[in-house]
Amino acid sequence: MLNPAQEQAVRSTEGRLLVLAGAGSxxxxxxxxxIAHLIREKGVSPLSILGLTFTNKAAAEMRERLESLIGSAExxxxxxxxxxxxxxxxxRKEIGRLGYTRDFTLYDxxxxxxxxxxxxxxxxxxxxxxxxxxxxRAALSDxxxxxxxxxxxxxxxxxxxxxxxRLQSTLRAYNAVSFDNLIHLTIRLFEExxxxxxxxxxxxxxxxxxxxxxxxxxxxxxxxxLAQKYGNLCVVGDDDQxxxxxxxxxxxxxxxxxxxxxxxxxxxxxSTPSILDAANAVIARNKNRHDKKLWSEGRPGEPIxxxxxxxxxxxxxxxxxxxxxxxxxxxxxxxxxAILYRSNALSRSLELALMQIAWQKEGxxxxxxxxxxxxxxxxxxxxxxKDLFAYLRVIANEKDEEALLRIVNVPRRGVSDxxxxxxxxxxxxxxxxxxxxxxxxxxxxxxxxxxxxxxxGVRTFVSLIESAKKRFATPPLADSLRWLLEEMQYKKAxxxxxxxxxxxxxxxxxxxxxxxxxxQYEAGSEExxxxxxxxxxxxxxxxxxxxxxxGHEDKVQLMTLHSAKGLEFPACFIVGLEDHILPHEKSMxxxxxxxxxxxxYVGITRARKWLTLSMARSxxxxxxxxxxxxxxxxxxxxxxLLNPTGHKx
DNA sequence: CAATAAGGTATTTTT
DNA sequence: TACCTTATTG
Numbered sequence: 001m002l003n004p005a006q007e008q009a010v011r012s013t014e015g016r017l018l019v020l021a022g023a024g025s026x027x028x029x030x031x032x033x034x035i036a037h038l039i040r041e042k043g044v045s046p047l048s049i050l051g052l053t054f055t056n057k058a059a060a061e062m063r064e065r066l067e068s069l070i071g072s073a074e075x076x077x078x079x080x081x082x083x084x085x086x087x088x089x090x091x092r093k094e095i096g097r098l099g100y101t102r103d104f105t106l107y108d109x110x111x112x113x114x115x116x117x118x119x120x121x122x123x124x125x126x127x128x129x130x131x132x133x134x135x136x137r138a139a140l141s142d143x144x145x146x147x148x149x150x151x152x153x154x155x156x157x158x159x160x161x162x163x164x165x166r167l168q169s170t171l172r173a174y175n176a177v178s179f180d181n182l183i184h185l186t187i188r189l190f191e192e193x194x195x196x197x198x199x200x201x202x203x204x205x206x207x208x209x210x211x212x213x214x215x216x217x218x219x220x221x222x223x224x225x226l227a228q229k230y231g232n233l234c235v236v237g238d239d240d241q242x243x244x245x246x247x248x249x250x251x252x253x254x255x256x257x258x259x260x261x262x263x264x265x266x267x268x269x270x271s272t273p274s275i276l277d278a279a280n281a282v283i284a285r286n287k288n289r290h291d292k293k294l295w296s297e298g299r300p301g302e303p304i305x306x307x308x309x310x311x312x313x314x315x316x317x318x319x320x321x322x323x324x325x326x327x328x329x330x331x332x333x334x335x336x337x338a339i340l341y342r343s344n345a346l347s348r349s350l351e352l353a354l355m356q357i358a359w360q361k362e363g364x365x366x367x368x369x370x371x372x373x374x375x376x377x378x379x380x381x382x383x384x385x386k387d388l389f390a391y392l393r394v395i396a397n398e399k400d401e402e403a404l405l406r407i408v409n410v411p412r413r414g415v416s417d418x419x420x421x422x423x424x425x426x427x428x429x430x431x432x433x434x435x436x437x438x439x440x441x442x443x444x445x446x447x448x449x450x451x452x453x454x455x456x457g458v459r460t461f462v463s464l465i466e467s468a469k470k471r472f473a474t475p476p477l478a479d480s481l482r483w484l485l486e487e488m489q490y491k492k493a494x495x496x497x498x499x500x501x502x503x504x505x506x507x508x509x510x511x512x513x514x515x516x517x518x519x520q521y522e523a524g525s526e527e528x529x530x531x532x533x534x535x536x537x538x539x540x541x542x543x544x545x546x547x548x549x550x551g552h553e554d555k556v557q558l559m560t561l562h563s564a565k566g567l568e569f570p571a572c573f574i575v576g577l578e579d580h581i582l583p584h585e586k587s588m589x590x591x592x593x594x595x596x597x598x599x600x601y602v603g604i605t606r607a608r609k610w611l612t613l614s615m616a617r618s619x620x621x622x623x624x625x626x627x628x629x630x631x632x633x634x635x636x637x638x639x640x641l642l643n644p645t646g647h648k649x
Numbered sequence: 650c651a652a653t654a655a656g657g658t659a660t661t662t663t664t
Numbered sequence: 665t666a667c668c669t670t671a672t673t674g
Contacts, residue, residue, distance in 0.1 A: 056663085058663085082664065083664075084664045085664085106664095180664095183664095211663080244662080247661085247662065247663085343659090345659070345660085416650075560660085560662090561661080562660090562662070563661090587661080599661080621659095
């Protein structure tokens with residue numbers, strides 16, 4: 001069943017093991033079998049096993065496969081979760097040691113962004129130009145990683161250092177934690193409290209990390225801390241698929257891992273030899289990597305089709321036509337086909353072409369091919385859901401000022417922005433939480449001055465939240481949420497604010513979906529709590545049915561090369577293969593060509609049987625048609641593997 | 650204060 | 665082109 005290399009990886013249970021798992025080499029299989037081997041053959045308790053992944057999906061898949069291998073009773077006792085979920089679990093228990101309370105809120109990137117903007121504005125005074133957010137955030141994460149090195153002589157260094165400090169103390173005051181903090185605080189917990197660390201080291205004696213090439217320095221540190229005592233650390237990954245350098249992932253972690261043993265998995269069970277030859281040839285140009293060469297059994301397979309079209313619109317039409325051909329000639333399902341691109345902006349023309357193409361189905365003409373854009377607006381990103389969650393957040397943690405500010409005037413209660421500005425200024429100078437200030441206003445302790453309407457609004461809001469807090473203290477939660485919706489007259493608010501009938505209905509359905517999700521969560525959880533529900537959602541666990549369904553319907557899949565990692569499709573299209581797009585012009589200075597090449601490599605290795613590469617000679621950029629050049633990476637594929645065709649079929 | 654107009658901007662985003 | 669943020673106006 002397992003090939004020799006896989007077998008070796010499974011049997012190497014002690015010490016530090018590096019498994020270099022090429023694309024499609026059965027990585028998950030190895031991890032799952034290794035865990036099974038530890039439990040069944042080595043007598044290791046499942047409770048001692050910790051598997052860390054980057055995505056909930058990977059963790060879920062691992063758990064599922066482990067369950068079918070060794071049965072769910074034992075599989076459930078292992079800890080298989082994302083870095084962030086793991087840290088969340090630890091901190092919910094132990095964060096008291098760091099001076100936070102256990103009801104802290106997890107801030108997502110949006111929350112954080114808003115907070116940073118606001119703090120940056122305060123810091124600069126209202127006169128200075130606000131530096132754009134991207135460099136500021138980059139500087140912030142630098143500041144986070146540098147940990148007080150003295151190099152802050154440039155203006156921007158000082159600015160970001162100060163901003164970083166303020167961000168941390170503000171988060172503290174809000175009893176909130178960012179994604180990064182989740183990891184950083186866990187590290188701090190372990191470093192400052194050796195007794196706590198020891199407990200976790202004793203508990204988790206066998207540590208495995210998936211997608212190790214994506215670890216950032218904090219995650220690296222965390223893993224090393226946990227593995228320090230027993231030294232059983234197995235890391236699995238592929239340096240050639242390291243594509244998150246721009247987010248702080250450090251390829252050097254996998255390149256320089258101090259291993260007692262290294263095993264390469266090079267046999268591929270996914271793609272045809274032709275596709276692998278192309279992938280190997282491309283990635284071989286990279287200098288900074290572990291030498292590897294993927295191979296697979298069988299006939300070479302179909303050649304890689306490559307074409308260029310005069311314009312991006314025609315490129316998209318050609319892709320749509322080819323998809324139709326795959327569907328009809330090869331009897332592929334729509335979901336067997338993926339279109340991959342470097343940036344989201346490229347999806348537009350593809351979507352248009354897929355919608356417009358006409359074809360015959362059972363003798364009738366139909367228009368359009370079903371498709372799904374991966375990473376479109378998430379359910380939980382929709383405004384009505386965010387509003388609702390903001391309510392839940394305030395109920396669970398009234399210090400959560402981001403959430404508070406979002407909803408004081410939702411639905412409209414006459415609390416104006418200027419009044420809120422005044423209040424936020426005051427709460428900061430008096431160093432009291434905004435919520436307390438609102439309470440003062442509601443009770444008349446603090447005069448609202450000219451804001452008569454605003455004060456009335458605050459009063460209704462405060463009493464709403466206060467009674468909600470009491471309500472939510474007794475289960476079931478879903479009933480409390482229904483009560484809250486009734487009490488705040490949210491349906492009426494939506495009816496008044498939203499113009500189109502369709503949208504109104506849609507939004508209300510989403511709200512109902514939210515109630516269902518909470519009920520479902522409550523039914524399936526051992527000790528349900530409001531905060532846990534909110535955290536799960538913030539951690540990206542699929543709490544809504546719409547999120548669970550994703551990628552399972554029979555639709556052509558459109559996604560970026562980044563989000564394609566880990567997936568596979570019988571037929572793949574990689575579009576927009578032009579210099580400045582892939583490699584992307586902006587990436588060159590940052591993470592360099594090698595990461596862009598790896599991105600292309602990831603794309604190629606998603607395809608099982610058919611791979612089509614395309615480009616447009618002219619592309620719309622900022623509303624203007626611009627001439628383009630073919631991607632330099634195209635020339636790195638050996639010619640004999642390519643089958644150049646016209647854009648028309 | 651809200652609706653509207655103009656202007657600037659546009660890589661990737663596991664949690 | 666299309667979006668989001670900011671400035672202006674009634």
